[in-house]
Amino acid sequence: MPHDDFEIEPVEGLPQALPEGEEILWQGKPNAWALAREALSINWVAGYFAVLALWRFVSVVDLMPLGQAIAATVPLIALGMVVYGMLFGIAWVQAHYTMYTITTARVAMRIGAALTLTLNLPFRELGNAALDLRKSGTGTIALDTMGETKLSYLVIWPHARPWRFGKTQPALRCVPEASKVAAILAEAAEARVSTPQVVRKPLIEAVAAE
Numbered sequence: 001m002p003h004d005d006f007e008i009e010p011v012e013g014l015p016q017a018l019p020e021g022e023e024i025l026w027q028g029k030p031n032a033w034a035l036a037r038e039a040l041s042i043n044w045v046a047g048y049f050a051v052l053a054l055w056r057f058v059s060v061v062d063l064m065p066l067g068q069a070i071a072a073t074v075p076l077i078a079l080g081m082v083v084y085g086m087l088f089g090i091a092w093v094q095a096h097y098t099m100y101t102i103t104t105a106r107v108a109m110r111i112g113a114a115l116t117l118t119l120n121l122p123f124r125e126l127g128n129a130a131l132d133l134r135k136s137g138t139g140t141i142a143l144d145t146m147g148e149t150k151l152s153y154l155v156i157w158p159h160a161r162p163w164r165f166g167k168t169q170p171a172l173r174c175v176p177e178a179s180k181v182a183a184i185l186a187e188a189a190e191a192r193v194s195t196p197q198v199v200r201k202p203l204i205e206a207v208a209a210e
Contacts, residue, residue: 013099013110015118026102026184029095034138034174036091039158045087049080094158100172102185105192107143109170111159119156119170121145123192130161130169131182139178141185142171 010017013027036042053076061069093113101108107126109119127144142161145151151168153160161169175181 013101022103022105024103028175029098030174031138032092032095036088040087042087052076123189138174140171140173142169
């Protein structure tokens with residue numbers, strides 16, 4: 001029988017039902033092709049094998065008939081296609097099992113295929129957000145966490161800002177219409193941070209604190 005690994009989620013992409021008053025503003029996944037290009041450098045890998053195949057052909061074309069020279073490059077081309085397919089497969093799996101969620105209170109990231117992890121990042125624990133927008137409209141939104149929040153780059157990769165190992169920044173990687181998503185995030189975060197937080201405290205303690 002078919003089985004959905006996430007059928008126990010009360011809300012898709014979230015480990016628990018939303019608290020009263022919290023609403024989902026946006027949900028989305030990475031674009032698999034964009035993730036393959038940016039996180040796995042699939043185009044560079046294809047170019048590498050193309051150069052190897054060309055070098056092989058040039059180095060043997062003077063030593064054997066044209067047909068044999070072409071045949072000598074076939075194994076490199078085939079190997080390149082296999083590696084290319086494997087990398088895209090990894091990107092597709094990562095994109096398929098990922099769900100990014102922006103609510104009125106936080107950013108939630110359900111990531112991972114074999115080992116699923118959900119990051120809950122309240123707006124009050126986030127500093128700046130950086131948008132890396134591509135010509136295609138896809139982009140990556142990196143989140144700067146504050147306080148004692150510490151994340152492992154290897155654990156959350158590829159959902160992290162590239163090459164930031166000192167202080168890992170979780171990121172919404174390769175999302176379509178990234179500029180619109182960034183605008184939703186900015187508006188929601190600004191509204192949430194500007195909302196006063198009411199904390200219940202005994203009146204006697206409050207007076208003593210003053």
